[in-house]
Amino acid sequence: MKQFHIPMPVRYGMNTILIIALLLVGHLLMESGVLPRAHANNVIQVGFFIILAVSLNLTAGYLGQLPLGHAGFMAVGAYVGAIFWRSGLLPDGASIVVGLLFAGLVAALFGVMIGIPALRLRGDYLAIITLGFGEMIRVLINNIPTVTGGAQGLLGIPRHSSFLVVYICVVITCVAVHMLMKSRHGRAILSIRENEIAAESCGINTTYYKVMAFAFSAFFAGVAGALFAGNLGILVPGEFGFMTSINILMIVVLGGMGSMAGAVIAAAILTSLPLVMQGLAHFHVISYLPGASEHIVRYILQWIAQHRMIIYALLLIIAMIAKPTGLLGNYDFSLSRILEKLIRRRNVGKAEKGGADHG
Amino acid sequence: MLKITNMNVYYGNIYAIKDVSFDVGEGEIVTLIGANGAGKSTILKTISGLLRSKTGSISFAGEEISHTASHTIVKRGLAHVPEGRRVFLQMSVKENLEMGHYTQPGGTMDERIAQVYDKFPRLKERRRQLAGTLSGGEQQMLAMGRALMSRPKLLMLDEPSMGLAPLLVEQIFEIIKELNAAGVTILLVEQNANMALAVAHRGYVLETGRIVTTDNAAALLQDDAVRKAYLGG
Numbered sequence: 001m002k003q004f005h006i007p008m009p010v011r012y013g014m015n016t017i018l019i020i021a022l023l024l025v026g027h028l029l030m031e032s033g034v035l036p037r038a039h040a041n042n043v044i045q046v047g048f049f050i051i052l053a054v055s056l057n058l059t060a061g062y063l064g065q066l067p068l069g070h071a072g073f074m075a076v077g078a079y080v081g082a083i084f085w086r087s088g089l090l091p092d093g094a095s096i097v098v099g100l101l102f103a104g105l106v107a108a109l110f111g112v113m114i115g116i117p118a119l120r121l122r123g124d125y126l127a128i129i130t131l132g133f134g135e136m137i138r139v140l141i142n143n144i145p146t147v148t149g150g151a152q153g154l155l156g157i158p159r160h161s162s163f164l165v166v167y168i169c170v171v172i173t174c175v176a177v178h179m180l181m182k183s184r185h186g187r188a189i190l191s192i193r194e195n196e197i198a199a200e201s202c203g204i205n206t207t208y209y210k211v212m213a214f215a216f217s218a219f220f221a222g223v224a225g226a227l228f229a230g231n232l233g234i235l236v237p238g239e240f241g242f243m244t245s246i247n248i249l250m251i252v253v254l255g256g257m258g259s260m261a262g263a264v265i266a267a268a269i270l271t272s273l274p275l276v277m278q279g280l281a282h283f284h285v286i287s288y289l290p291g292a293s294e295h296i297v298r299y300i301l302q303w304i305a306q307h308r309m310i311i312y313a314l315l316l317i318i319a320m321i322a323k324p325t326g327l328l329g330n331y332d333f334s335l336s337r338i339l340e341k342l343i344r345r346r347n348v349g350k351a352e353k354g355g356a357d358h359g
Numbered sequence: 360m361l362k363i364t365n366m367n368v369y370y371g372n373i374y375a376i377k378d379v380s381f382d383v384g385e386g387e388i389v390t391l392i393g394a395n396g397a398g399k400s401t402i403l404k405t406i407s408g409l410l411r412s413k414t415g416s417i418s419f420a421g422e423e424i425s426h427t428a429s430h431t432i433v434k435r436g437l438a439h440v441p442e443g444r445r446v447f448l449q450m451s452v453k454e455n456l457e458m459g460h461y462t463q464p465g466g467t468m469d470e471r472i473a474q475v476y477d478k479f480p481r482l483k484e485r486r487r488q489l490a491g492t493l494s495g496g497e498q499q500m501l502a503m504g505r506a507l508m509s510r511p512k513l514l515m516l517d518e519p520s521m522g523l524a525p526l527l528v529e530q531i532f533e534i535i536k537e538l539n540a541a542g543v544t545i546l547l548v549e550q551n552a553n554m555a556l557a558v559a560h561r562g563y564v565l566e567t568g569r570i571v572t573t574d575n576a577a578a579l580l581q582d583d584a585v586r587k588a589y590l591g592g
């Protein structure tokens with residue numbers, strides 16, 4: 001029996017409708033003021049962490065390297081975007097687009113620069129050199145205060161990171177990474193993770209593809225950085241330390257190396273965790289708990305909200321023991337595939353019934 | 360078709376290949392035999408550009424390739440099936456073959472895959488299976504099939520019989536002969552000197568990085584020294 005497949009145009013149509021519906025719902029929620037400020041801000045943050053995680057997933061997941069300097073690329077994008085926006089060279093609408101592109105491109109340039117020497121190295125060495133790069137960027141930003149504001153920070157950055165802008169960037173990032181990975185270039189990148197020598201003996205230019213993956217990854221990290229700047233309105237170099245890189249890596253590992261859906265879900269969960277715990281702590285149901293347990297539960301929830309790094313670390317350890325491949329492994333979510341499965345199952349059910357009728 | 364002159368390869372300060380020269384003519388099957396550690400794999404890796412020779416030249420189909428990147432060498436029609444069956448374990452059989460077609464123009468893939476399935480019917484049965492779950496022999500077939508996807512003029516095989524049951528070894532050598540009859544030149548590295556010399560036209564004997572003997576395969580099979588060292592008496 002020929003398996004049922006949803007035709008390509010319908011798939012695209014379905015996904016487009018889903019994306020637009022989400023946009024409308026999100027936009028309504030955010031702009032109508034129904035959501036409290038903290039929650040709205042959390043949504044925006046989830047947005048740039050999705051971009052950061054999905055972009056890091058390119059190198060850490062699909063390419064199978066272990067870069068520890070993602071915050072460095074983010075920092076480059078953040079400052080480039082912020083400085084460009086502050087300059088006010090272009091009218092607002094154009095300025096947003098050009099600033100984001102510019103931030104991405106400069107970060108990508110750094111990606112290539114770090115990529116070429118770093119990718120001759122492997123494993124631990126690559127991790128160390130990218131870690132060094134991230135720190136170097138931070139120190140550099142600290143030491144050119146005339147351009148970056150140094151440790152005092154860069155103030156008065158136009159607040160360009162509306163929900164709409166962030167959402168569009170998230171969608172573009174996910175679609176671009178998805179298409180890249182479905183293309184023959186994506187296959188080449190995956191084959192390097194699988195077996196570099198075999199990839200080379202298939203005629204794949206492994207150095208080229210590694211640098212390309214790094215450049216793409218850095219580009220989107222740069223865009224996320226600019227969004228970050230346009231959300232806060234102020235930048236200090238301390239934001240882009242080693243812990244931020246680790247944070248992003250943790251999202252990727254928890255979501256599943258090489259799963260975009262995993263990266264998206266893990267970014268949403270981990271970023272929202274403090275807010276959700278805080279919310280639960282104030283949830284009135286808790287006051288119905290008997291005696292001292294009410295205080296204990298509330299205390300625990302608040303403690304979790306304030307010590308998220310400890311919780312992340314615990315989650316990571318648990319994940320490594322329970323499911324080393326992360327939340328989703330390298331499974332990727334596809335609306336059409338799920339529908340196809342449902343439809344197939346129903347058809348099989350019908351066919352069986354039909355058979356029974358005959359017999 | 361392939362001509363190696365004065366190849367000298369070092370691993371750090373280990374001198375692995377010492378002034379090796381040999382050639383492979385178009386349409387030939389040539390075998391390199393030698394004990395463990397003699398340097399057979401090192402020579403193949405150097406030809407395919409994964410390692411570099413300090414001196415000398417490697418010319419393939421009239422072109423110098425001793426400084427060419429290894430992925431470019433594949434495009435020129437020289438395929439290498441490395442030791443230890445390096446297949447993509449997390450990809451299916453079919454995806455592995457598709458990767459082998461990477462250097463080729465897009466439209467010809469399905470036809471080429473069909474040809475490989477013809478040669479290796481077992482791969483067709485297993486086309487959806489992950490390569491990592493194939494048996495050793497099936498992985499060897501897959502590694503060869505993947506190399507064939509790039510339509511090589513010269514195929515270098517590094518110990519294709521390693522760890523295979525006798526029946527399968529014979530099958531693999533049968534296929535090597537067929538490929539050669541179909542016009543593919545073959546450079547074969549083997550521990551299994553008996554089998555290798557049975558299919559090859561000529562052979563070179565390698566000892567600790569040096570070529571010590573060369574002759575027709577039939578003559579090598581009769582050579583007393585070779586029989587003692589590599590053919591079990």
Ligand SMILES: Nc1ncnc2c1ncn2[C@@H]1O[C@H](COP(=O)(O)OP(=O)(O)OP(=O)(O)O)[C@@H](O)[C@H]1O
Pocket residue numbers: 370373375393394395396397398399400401402442550
């Ligand atoms: N990466 C390496 N670093 C250092 N020495 C190496 C390396 N690879 C191989 N050698 C050495 O070079 C010599 C030749 O190795 P090679 O793998 O070419 O042998 P071989 O003839 O293929 O042996 P086998 O039949 O066991 O596969 C050996 O002495 C080996 O120890």
Ligand SMILES: [Mg+2]
Pocket residue numbers: 399400401442517
């Ligand atoms: Mg060997």
